[in-house]
Structure formats: structure tokens, C-alpha cells
Amino acid sequence: MSFYEVYNQYKNMDFEGYFSKLTENDIHRIINKDKISALEFLALLSPVAKGSLELMARKANVLTKQNFGKAMILYTPLYLGNYCVNQCAYCGFNVNNPIPRKKLALDEVELEAKAIADTGLRHILILTGESRKGTSVDYIEECVKVINKYATVSIEIYPLEQEEYERLIKAGVDGLTLYQEVYNEQIYDEIHIRGPKKDYLNRLNAPERACKAKMRNVNIGALLGLDDWEKEAFFTGLHGQYLQDKYADTEISVSLPRMRPHAGAFTPKVNVDDKSFVQIMLALRLFMPRAGITISTREEPEFRENVLPLGVTKMSAGTTTAVGGRTQKEDTVQFDTSDKRTVDEIKEMLLSKGYQPVFKDWQLL
Amino acid sequence: MSDIFRIGDKALNSRLFIGTGKFPRKPMIQEVIESSKSEVVTVALRRIDFDVKEENVLTYIPESCVLMPNTSGARNADEAVRIAKLARAAGCGNWIKIEVIADNKYLLPDNLETLKATEILVKEGFVVLPYMSPDLAMAKRMEDVGAAAVMPLGAPIGSNRGIKTKELVRILIDEIKVPIIVDAGIGKPSEAAEAMEMGCDAVLVNTAIATAANPVQMGRAFALAVEAGRQAYLAGTAVETQYANASSPLTGFLD
Numbered sequence: 001m002s003f004y005e006v007y008n009q010y011k012n013m014d015f016e017g018y019f020s021k022l023t024e025n026d027i028h029r030i031i032n033k034d035k036i037s038a039l040e041f042l043a044l045l046s047p048v049a050k051g052s053l054e055l056m057a058r059k060a061n062v063l064t065k066q067n068f069g070k071a072m073i074l075y076t077p078l079y080l081g082n083y084c085v086n087q088c089a090y091c092g093f094n095v096n097n098p099i100p101r102k103k104l105a106l107d108e109v110e111l112e113a114k115a116i117a118d119t120g121l122r123h124i125l126i127l128t129g130e131s132r133k134g135t136s137v138d139y140i141e142e143c144v145k146v147i148n149k150y151a152t153v154s155i156e157i158y159p160l161e162q163e164e165y166e167r168l169i170k171a172g173v174d175g176l177t178l179y180q181e182v183y184n185e186q187i188y189d190e191i192h193i194r195g196p197k198k199d200y201l202n203r204l205n206a207p208e209r210a211c212k213a214k215m216r217n218v219n220i221g222a223l224l225g226l227d228d229w230e231k232e233a234f235f236t237g238l239h240g241q242y243l244q245d246k247y248a249d250t251e252i253s254v255s256l257p258r259m260r261p262h263a264g265a266f267t268p269k270v271n272v273d274d275k276s277f278v279q280i281m282l283a284l285r286l287f288m289p290r291a292g293i294t295i296s297t298r299e300e301p302e303f304r305e306n307v308l309p310l311g312v313t314k315m316s317a318g319t320t321t322a323v324g325g326r327t328q329k330e331d332t333v334q335f336d337t338s339d340k341r342t343v344d345e346i347k348e349m350l351l352s353k354g355y356q357p358v359f360k361d362w363q364l365l
Numbered sequence: 366m367s368d369i370f371r372i373g374d375k376a377l378n379s380r381l382f383i384g385t386g387k388f389p390r391k392p393m394i395q396e397v398i399e400s401s402k403s404e405v406v407t408v409a410l411r412r413i414d415f416d417v418k419e420e421n422v423l424t425y426i427p428e429s430c431v432l433m434p435n436t437s438g439a440r441n442a443d444e445a446v447r448i449a450k451l452a453r454a455a456g457c458g459n460w461i462k463i464e465v466i467a468d469n470k471y472l473l474p475d476n477l478e479t480l481k482a483t484e485i486l487v488k489e490g491f492v493v494l495p496y497m498s499p500d501l502a503m504a505k506r507m508e509d510v511g512a513a514a515v516m517p518l519g520a521p522i523g524s525n526r527g528i529k530t531k532e533l534v535r536i537l538i539d540e541i542k543v544p545i546i547v548d549a550g551i552g553k554p555s556e557a558a559e560a561m562e563m564g565c566d567a568v569l570v571n572t573a574i575a576t577a578a579n580p581v582q583m584g585r586a587f588a589l590a591v592e593a594g595r596q597a598y599l600a601g602t603a604v605e606t607q608y609a610n611a612s613s614p615l616t617g618f619l620d
């Protein structure tokens with residue numbers, strides 16, 4: 001059994017029909033429940049539920065405080081390399097884009113890690129494109145060992161086999177971020193034009209392989225904008241719950257990446273406005289009270305501050321999406337970030353809003 | 366009247382232990398320690414940043430407090446043991462609260478792995494306080510292998526639901542000789558008072574203080590409640606000793 005079976009169970013359901021039967025009363029009843037079923041979660045993503053966002057927000061705020069307190073975990077991404085063999089229609093790193101390609105040498109990785117540690121941050125998310133040649137698992141393993149001197153490490157790289165995850169965990173990796181991009185299998189096939197990423201199932205099952213390998217944290221998500229957000233958010237929640245139920249010793253979290261402009265032209269299928277984004281976050285919090293929710297610097301500063309009390313548990317800070325962006329000239333940007341504030345500025349903002357910035361949340365054993 | 370509470374070689378005046386996670390800012394921990402008069406403070410080793418003074422939560426814990434690092438994040442006995450050793454090596458003393466949680470959904474402890482870790486760490490000279498589900502057989506085993514106290518949960522961590530496990534905790538109070546410290550679930554001072562009235566030796570509170578609108582004031586409220594509950598318990602004991610009074614006012618006529 002894999003999450004694919006759960007996906008298949010719901011993929012052809014009549015979402016519109018289900019939504020059209022819901023009433024405001026149904027939504028209120030669901031909000032007041034302690035435990036919410038999959039279909040009730042879907043109801044919270046419906047157009048009717050939009051009228052009850054404030055109620056949902058109040059509950060989400062209480063649940064988040066209970067489970068995570070007034071603490072906000074901070075991390076920062078570090079791009080190791082931008083070699084990529086895939087052609088994803090929506091991405092500036094894709095193989096057809098004539099951008100300069102590079103990867104950091106180990107001493108450069110160390111410089112970047114040190115520059116990050118100097119800002120106080122103690123958790124780094126390392127990223128690569130998909131190239132087993134350009135940025136091999138061996139190379140990533142070496143990088144992890146270097147960075148571990150300064151920080152704990154999560155990975156956002158191409159899908160690996162279970163044994164490879166085990167190897168990286170042994171080297172010091174404690175978290176995996178892997179977005180399905182889009183759960184809709186047909187759209188997935190259309191926008192992943194060529195390259196190994198075309199293999200939908202391989203990507204869909206990768207988070208589960210990481211759980212089997214005993215990864216501490218697994219963070220999933222859908223790139224919002226590629227299909228109807230109600231469905232994509234629904235499948236993201238179901239995926240999260242599937243993993244949480246089956247691998248209780250792994251902490252599951254969810255990201256809500258919204259599409260950003262990049263080098264190359266791709267128009268998102270749907271526009272996820274702020275209200276819908278908030279609705280997704282609230283529905284997820286009510287459905288999975290214990291799941292982490294990550295919000296990245298893709299979002300505007302003011303918006304990030306406004307959604308803080310609604311369920312967020314992790315934020316990126318001091319972000320650059322360029323390879324070696326902290327110590328070298330920026331010439332390889334995957335997408336523009338909106339929140340360009342420094343780590344100190346984010347820290348001050350959090351404190352002023354009554355949140356404790358948490359720089360270190362894991363101790364290498 | 367002195368009502369000293371002993372754990373390991375420490376004599377404590379306060380029966381309120383506090384946790385340090387979840388506060389809106391770290392310096393507030395120091396203010397809460399003052400307002401609550403707490404003498405035992407638990408800290409997750411995973412979150413201690415030893416490199417930056419202002420980020421290091423230990424900076425805000427006065428020397429006079431007993432530091433009780435916890436093994437938050439441990440998923441099995443082996444990880445708990447390693448975290449405990451790291452904590453001691455880092456200068457956090459030799460008290461350790463064992464927290465082994467392999468269930469991220471409810472955050473319920475794994476009693477079996479907790480027992481294993483307790484046994485190993487007692488042998489290594491730690492003062493070990495295991496956080497556990499209130500199961501009598503397990504609590505006895507914890508006691509047998511040398512736990513300095515047992516810390517049964519009142520309800521799942523952060524749930525603020527009060528002492529839902531009351532009947533089970535009551536059995537531990539009756540049967541276990543080492544101190545019983547209710548950890549987790551206490552959401553209001555009245556619930557802390559209730560635990561103390563029942564005869565628990567101490568309570569540990571984190572979420573309810575840290576996420577209160579005014580944590581410093583809430584720390585004081587808990588201190589008063591714990592004290593009131595303790596006094597009530599002791600007063601109750603006094604009533605019972607009156608029954609044992611040799612003067613037999615009710616049946617003296619039979620002599």
C-alpha cells in the first residue's frame with residue numbers, strides 16, 4: 001500500500017457536487033469537532049467555508065499555541081548547485097534555460113555555512129536541482145558533513161532510494177523536504193516535460209521511503225497554482241495524514257509554496273489569492289493539529305506576519321535562492337524571494353509579535 | 366512548618382517544576398522562575414544553543430535552580446541515553462528527565478523504551494526522572510531500576526485538559542514510594558491544586574504558563590495553587606491522624 005491508493009480513491013470524486021451540498025451549519029459543526037475526517041477536511045476547503053475563516057482562525061490559533069507554544073523555528077536554504085536534467089515547465093533551473101551552471105566546492109560550502117551560522121541560524125536546508133552527475137549523493141553526503149560543524153541539515157533534493165536516505169541520515173541529515181509539485185497525475189505528466197522527474201510514482205513515494213529510513217522530519221507540499229488549489233490542498237493533507245498515521249516516529253510538516261515569477265515564461269493555471277491561501281493553512285491546522293506548517297520567503301513580509309498566529313510553526317529567514325548567494329556574486333537565482341529581510345530583522349519582528357525565534361531545534365547525536 | 370521535598374540529594378521548597386519551551390521570549394523564563402519560585406526547571410537539550418549567550422536558554426536560569434535537561438526528540442532508549450550524556454558533558458548537571466516519544470500524533474511516551482533508558486542512565490549515575498503513561502506495573506519497574514521519581518502524564522502534552530488519568534495516578538500515589546510528579550496536561554492552576562490535594566509530590570507545568578496572556582502572573586498563580594493543594598493534602602493527613610488519636614473520644618465509654 002502506498003499513498004497512491006489513497007489518491008486513487010479520491011481523484012475522481014465529484015468535488016463540485018460535494019461542495020455544492022455543504023451549508024454554513026456543516027462548516028460550524030466541523031469546526032467544533034475534536035477530530036476531523038478526510039471529507040470534513042475537504043469541506044473546510046470549500047467555497048462555503050470561506051464565510052467562516054475567522055472562526056477557523058480562532059481555533060487554529062488555539063491549537064497552534066497548545067501544540068507548539070509561542071515558538072517559531074527558523075531555517076535558511078543553501079543552494080549547493082543548480083545542475084538539472086529535468087525540464088519542468090515552471091522552473092528557472094530547468095535544463096533548457098541557458099543559465100550559468102555551477103555547484104559549490106566543499107570549501108565554498110563551508111564558507112556559506114559559516115556565513116549562515118554567523119547570523120545565528122542553526123538549521124540549514126540544502127537544495128540542488130536533479131542531477132545525479134552534477135550533484136551526486138556522494139557529494140551531498142560530503143556537504144552534509146561539512147555543514148554539520150555549524151548547523152543541522154535538511155535536504156531538498158531529487159528523490160532518493162531508501163538506502164540512500166539511510167546513508168544521508170547517518171551522515172547527519174535530520175529532515176527531508178520534497179514537494180509533489182502537483183498531485184493531479186495528468187497535469188504532473190504535462191508539466192514535467194522530460195527527465196527522470198517525469199516518474200510521478202517515484203516522487204510520490206519518496207517521502208514514505210524517507211520515513212522508512214527513519215528520517216526525523218518530513219515536509220511535503222504542492223506547488224500552489226498548478227491545479228485547483230482545493231484539490232491540491234486536499235491531497236497534501238491526505239498525504240500528510242497517511243504518513244503521520246503510518247510513521248508516527250517521523251514529524252510531518254507541510255509547506256504551502258505559491259508560484260513565483262522566474263526566468264522563463266509559465267503562467268500558473270490558477271491564482272491562489274491570499275484568502276484562499278489562508279483557508280488552506282487553517283484547514284490543514286484543524287485537520288492535523290500536530291503537523292508543522294512552514295512558510296517561506298516566497299511570501300511578502302506583511303503577509304507572513306499576518307499569518308503567523310494562524311498555524312505557522314517554521315519560517316525561512318535570510319534567504320537567497322542563488323548558488324553561493326551569501327559569499328559569491330548572485331547570478332543563478334531560481335525564483336525571486338519576496339521577504340528579503342535579514343535574520344536580525346526577522347528575529348526582531350518575531351519578538352515584537354510575541355514569538356520566540358528558535359534557531360536551534362535539534363542536537364546531532 | 367517545613368515541608369521539604371527531596372529528590373536525589375536535593376532538598377526543595379517548591380513543588381512546582383516548570384518547562385522552558387513555548388515562551389514568547391527567552392528572558393521571560395527568568396521572570397517566571399522568580400514569580401513562580403520554582404526550583405526545578407526542565408530544558409530540551411535539542412534547543413540549547415551553547416554558542417550564543419543571548420540565545421542560550423541557560424543564561425536565563427539562575428544558578429540556584431536545579432537544571433533538569435530533558436531528552437525531547439528521542440524516539441528510542443538509545444537516543445535518550447545519548448542525549449542525556451551530551452547534556453551532562455555540556456555541563457547541565459546529572460539530572461535527566463527521560464522523554465521517549467515515538468508518536469508524533471499524540472505525543473504519548475513509549476514506556477518500554479523509557480524504562481530501558483532509565484535503567485541505563487541510573488547505572489551511569491544520573492538522577493533519572495522518567496516521563497511516562499501512568500501504568501502501575503511500569504512505574505514499579507521504573508522504581509526498581511532506580512528512578513528518582515516518576516512523572517505520569519495527566520493528559521497528553523500541551524492538551525491543557527487537566528488530570529484525565531486521575532484514577533491511575535491515584536494508584537501510583539498509593540503504591541509507588543518514590544515521588545510522583547504529574548507532568549503534562551495541567552492547564553489551569555486549579556488542576557495543579559487538584560493534583561497536589563490528591564497527594565502528588567509535585568507538578569510540572571509548561572504550556573499553561575508559557576502560553577498564558579501574562580505568563581509571569583500565571584507562574585505566580587500556579588505557585589499559589591500548588592502550595593494551596595499541598596497544604597490541603599497535609600491538612601487532610603492531619604484529619605486522618607486525629608482518627609488515630611489515642612484518646613478515643615467516641616468509644617472511650619466502652620473501656
Ligand code: SF4
Nearest residue numbers: 084088091093094129
Ligand atoms: S523544479 Fe527542480 S527538477 Fe524541475 S527543473 Fe527546477 S530544479 Fe530541475
